[in-house]
Amino acid sequence: MWVPFLFAPESALGDQRALHRSTSARCTLVVDDDAGLPNGETIPQIHLGLYQMSPSTTHRAVTSALTTGYRAFDSAQWYHNESATGTAITSFLSSHSHPAVVSRPTIFYTSKLRSNSTSYPSVRESITRSVDACGLGYIDLFLLHSPYGGKEARLTSWRAVEDAILAGEVKSGGVSNYGVKHIEELMSWEELRVKPVVNQIEVHPFNTQEEIRGVCAKYGIVVQAYAPLAAGMRFGDATVVGMSGKYGCTPAQLLVRWSIQHGFVTLPKSSRPDRIAANADVGGFEISEEDMEILDGLDEKLVTDWDPTDAP
Known part of the structure; x- marks a missing residue:
């Protein structure tokens, strides 16, 4: 069972990832870089x-990513690919004989609750179904996918996440698409037992989410950046094109690097093996402080898919 809140020394997981780094010939991929979570766990x-x-497509993409060196995967009930993700991971693990380099503890698997509910039993059962669907024994990070449903549904659903953590089904809990008021609501809840460690939101230079990032920093919540490539919608932006040439990288790599230098956990999406590898190949350059400020200044509140952060 995992204990919430407490900071811990480097665990066996950290030792295994360290061995993976020492035995890897890759020098510019960032697949082995970890961030700390406020409960003492680490996250790629x-x-x-x-x-x-x-x-x-999920099975092929996950297998390709694992072969490249990725160890972290972001699924959700809504995506209908929890089983495919878990099957691909399990198949890959069974075909590799060095458990200290690649084994279940070195994998970080995330899923999310489809809908918040005022029915505690339905949410609790839904989380258990996600654990069973992936077939990995436990879920490393389970998120409330959005703040939709109202305050009672949000808090009831979080109570179910807390209990899944205490039961050992889930290692860490977090939220997604939470705005400032939703974070404040949860953190001020008198019955809160386990703090969220992550808020997964859309973040890229064209939607920098400074206000939400500020409240996350206030409570030590890690920002997880989905759509870090802005769905490719600004690859042709003059600033992005110019800086890509300056740093000898692709626009996608520039945006991933921007995300990493801000300290975000980043979730670039692709099903193509070449792009999966390229998106992680950002360890060979660093964006200057001046250029980071220029990229920050591109903010236009661009939403590439949905934005529930102002949900009532």
């Missing part, structure tokens, strides 16, 4: 996003 700084991938 780059994940493969699996949004809108069919089960068959």
Whole structure:
């Protein structure tokens, strides 16, 4: 069972990831870089996003990513690919004989609750179904996918996440698409037992989310950036194109690097093996402080898919 709130020394997981780093010939991929979570756990700084991938595409993408060196995967009940993700991971693990380099403890798997509910039993059962669906024994990070449903549904659903953590089904809990008022609501809840460690939101230079990032920093909540590539909608932006040339990288790599230098856990999505590898190949350059400020200044509140952060 995992204990919430407490900071812990480097665990066996950390030792295994350290061995993976020492035995890896890769020098510019960031697949081995970890960020700390406020409960003492660690989280890989780059994940493969699996949004809108069919089960068959998911299986191929996850397998390709694992072969490249990725160890973190972001699924959800809503994506209908939890089983495919887990099957791909299990198959890959069974085909590799060095458990200290690649084994279940070195994998970081995330899923999310489809809908908040005022029915505690339905949410609790839904979380258990997600654990069973992935077939990985437990879920490393389970998120409330959005703040939709109202205050009672949000808090009831969080209570179910807390109990799943205390039961050992889930290692860490977090939220997604939470705005400032939703974070404040949860953190001020008198019955709160386990603090959220992550808020997964859309973040990129064209939607910097400074206000939400500020409240996350206030409570020590890690920002997880989905759509870090802005869905490719600004790859042709003059500033992005110019800086990509300056740093000898692609626009996608520039945006991933921006995300990492801000300290976010980033979730670039692709099903193509070449792009999966390229998105993680950002360890060979660093964006200057001046250029980071220029990229920050591109903010236009661009929303590439949905924005529930102002939900009532």
